[in-house]
Amino acid sequence: MFQRAAVLVVSCGTVLVGCGPDPKSENQEILSNLIEAGFAADDLLVVDEAVYVERDAHVSLEASREMLQPGEGSAEHYRTTNLVGTSVTKICINPTSTFNSYSQLSQGLDLAIQNYNALALRIFFARGPTTGCTANISMQTTTGVGGSAGFPSGGLPYGTIRIGTGLQSYSLDMNEHVITHEIGHTLGLRHSDYYSQVGCGVNEGTAGVGAIHIPGTPTTFTVGGSIMNSCTPSNPTGEFTSSDITALNYLY
Template structure:
């Protein structure tokens, strides 16, 4: 779970290179994370995530049931669904290479969000305000995404459910499915209510970003921690248009965050979900 830190990259179209020379690194990781299989770690590397400190946890859903997840900072990947994610391919130079275009498919871009109000998992008043602000910010962008927001317990038709769980300030979410549906669950930790509304807005905006495919801008060196895998990122346009230090998708952020998109964030989201 994320504790005011987040662990990936806000670029959705990437090239990942994992050479055979990294087998030693993979073995070292297996030594640290004995709960995970070699196959699971390889798939996480293929997704372009920093697998340092990955854990296997039972996360609570809004209905009280538990779901086993691989947890990497604020990123959660259901173990039962890991095979639905992209896999590595072998390139001509005999290195494993993967191109990821994991964003929400056009047919799923009218996104219904439910801020949960049921007993035990209800968002606080501050979280509800922050969620409303976050949704407005997304809808104010000129994109093919259209978010609607309601509060309640009727989640049957919800595409994203935002609910509160116990924990230190922060939140967690995941990436779109292989068929292009947004990730369904945004968990906001209870201690987040102790922060300002703007910081709540930042965290919720960030987690919704993951649900639509955004990754951490600084995943190669999250919070100054360094990189595990040999990864090369390739942008379709000039990096300078997207990579700003104060991005809403940075893995770490300041306590003075205003919760708003930077110009770089706007450029990236409108580029990925541009109107024709």
């Protein structure tokens, strides 16, 4: 199994001060909100003054507060209580010049966008810069071979995806898989095996209202059963499985 690398984020800057509210106090509230929402404490990670769950999904203060609001559902696909609102119809993914300089990452992004647009959802994705965007996602690079994103907040998809430049050395299918996976997080999809990551050796624990089962999808983990599994197989196809398609069509 191809395990995602530990996340790395850059905040306001290592030498800057006074660039916003005290991140430590905000993080304390975020952690408290996530635990109250049902996330296991050992599933939460603070890296460079940012809070992550499931090792690659950043949670903002606003998003953590939204997770405490009543939501539908019960407890193979699970979503957060935060989804992209109906006012969002065209999401533009805007790669940085550095991202574009890596051919495998750049082509992987094109294929990931094609994956979503082929489903004819109410949300259409476009590679920026372009016009007519009702929401934007910045596609950036980081170190390693993993990726990181976050969950929707305020009806908008999470605004930043970071992809490890080490993926340049992997197949195009691998790049397509990782980028498609991270886009899924920005739409509110959790890891489909959040409760039992056998392949990665990590159990993220139950997540209460933060892990709502999507009707019509399996409730048990299957290796290779979803592009939203926490670990990437060694030879992925980069394509959605039938349960991925069911989940996305149900939500969007």
